[in-house]
Amino acid sequence: MRRRMGYAVLAASALCLATLASCGGKKPAGSIKALNWGTEQEAAVWNELAAAFTKKTGIKVEIETAEWSVYWDKINTLYAAGTPPEVFAMDAPLFMDWYSRGALASLQGYIDREKGFLEGVYPQTLAAYRTPEGFYGLPRDFQTVALFYNKDMFDAAGLGYPDESWTLEELRAAARKLTSKGPDGKIKQWGLQADLWDIETFMSEVVWAYGGEIMSADMSKTAIADKMEPWKLIAAMVQEDKSIPDQDSLSQYGSDAFLAGKAAMITTGHWMVPSYAPVSFKWAVAPFPKGPAGRVTSINSAGFVMAKGCKNPDAGWEWIKYVMSKEGQTKLAELGFAIPTRRDVAEGPAFLEQAIKIDHKLFLDAVEYARVKPVFKGYDRWSSAFGESMAGIYKPGAKVEAVVSAAAQAADAALAGAGK
């Protein structure tokens, strides 16, 4: 989820006015900082949400947007300056980096006071924020990965649309047929855009579908190279079929060849739905194809955490509580990119009957066969090292075993150095 483009940014920096409320006041008041990453459209929805919240509670929330990478620079700087925000958005895989450094405040006390607060929340989304000392964060929304396909390109190629019967072999065959070259020998259309840098939207699903693992059970060692079958499939698609574009090709289409009408399929999360809505071609979604070990997709969440040592924690909790409430989650569903973490909202009209008509339910059904995106300290560094080495697979004649083993080694080395 960390790379989502449309889902990127929102950061709120606020004048954290010291609690103006009188000392005797029991109810949380004053104002809080609440930072999110996201786009300007997302910021508008957050501001709407904040306005409704202020009306209800009298607590002011200041929302500000920042692009994904700038967002983290900002949070880091606020911490370094000793003025961390009350609430900030957290990408689940990065949670351990913050929790393990003692940067976060425990939410367990608050949760205990609200009876039945976590009832009806998808348990898979809670897992990432649960620690031996209770919850240090809560999921705000979640994502599952599916196969998006360009109907027009399938029609033009005379191919049947992907459905739940599809296997990864069928995905490969279709991707090959959907790849075409122009008269100059250059590829004009790719079969499948697949991210071979971060594991979330393609690699982890394929590895799991072949019965492989990303990490050892204790999250201390990269297990990605232990099973080669998934990588042979991926390498064949990249090297033999040339149906998966490399980063150099992708970068000229804003890193999204599907959106640009240059790739027939892409595996990605629901967060791309609003971006794909205005395109001129017809598209639809299908479940992630099955492998020999069954069908697996990845589930990941964005959550809220509270900074330890922030000025107004009680008011911060009220904000988290509100966003997690039925009202808050319903409003958030209007953003169109995220899936509510409350089952009653996700399965209600706010999510299933959105303006953009696609099979939204598919993303909920995916929870049944989804595995949680790995969460461990040093994820970002690990992922960067792994992705950088994996880029070697695009080199002509590269041996897949060598590339994947080297990537796993680089990832382990990065993990060993993480946080020092």
Added chain:
Amino acid sequence: MQGRLRPLGSERAWLWIMLAPTLAGIAFGTAGSLLASGVLSLTAWDLINPPSWAGLGNYARCLGDPKFLAAVRVTLRFAALYVPLCVALSLALALLLNRGLRGQGFFRAMFFAPSITSAVAIGLVFTWIYAKDEGLLNRLLQVLGLRPVNWLGEGAIFYAVTIANVWGALGEGMIVLLAGLKAVPATYYEAATIDGAGGARKFFRITLPLISPTIFFQVIIATVNGLQAFEYIYMLTRRSQGESTMATVVYLIYRNGFRWFSMGLASAQAMILAAVIVLLMLAYFRLEKRLVVYD
């Protein structure tokens, strides 16, 4: 020449008053951050918890880290190409725009424009120029019947990024060198002309020696800028996950310090880069005695 000017009487007080803001900036901003980086480089600091003493551990880690050593090589290689290109092309530009051409002011402004334009915007435009299949440059090559090049792919990216950086820096170099050229007294050229000297002779015997202090200054500035180049490199070589395909030392400092909670390590890398710059400066000043003509 001007070195003999000395402030007199009350001028002395005014001198210090005028210099005070700059000196304060240098003392607190430059020296202060240098000192802070130096201290931080001896600690482990994640920006969240108080720094803890790490001795020379961060330095040892740098020297044993192939990624860092690769970044040092990339940085030096980049600067080795960037500095001469930058100085030579700025000088060529300054000479061209010092000949009293029609529209000279317009051209000077145009060449200076990159210096006052957002590097992010320029970087974005360059990604379109360099794009593999749809890029402007490759379209042009194809029109001319040449083979397209994957400019931002392995191999070519180094040159493509260097060219973009040089292009962005030409304006500033040109302005400085133009000022140098303007300071050469016209009488020298007149005398040389009377003595029958040609254009090339005048350039090598009069212009070059007389502006050598300006060139020396420009070499220093270009070296420092080259070793610390970041914006265009960030824009042109960053992958979607934030990693660079041409990671320089400054790029690693950014990643380690702000993304990976390793501010101590980032500070050590910054200190190593600073040491490299200082060493180069010492070498330059030795060369200055032989190559630069004063008076």
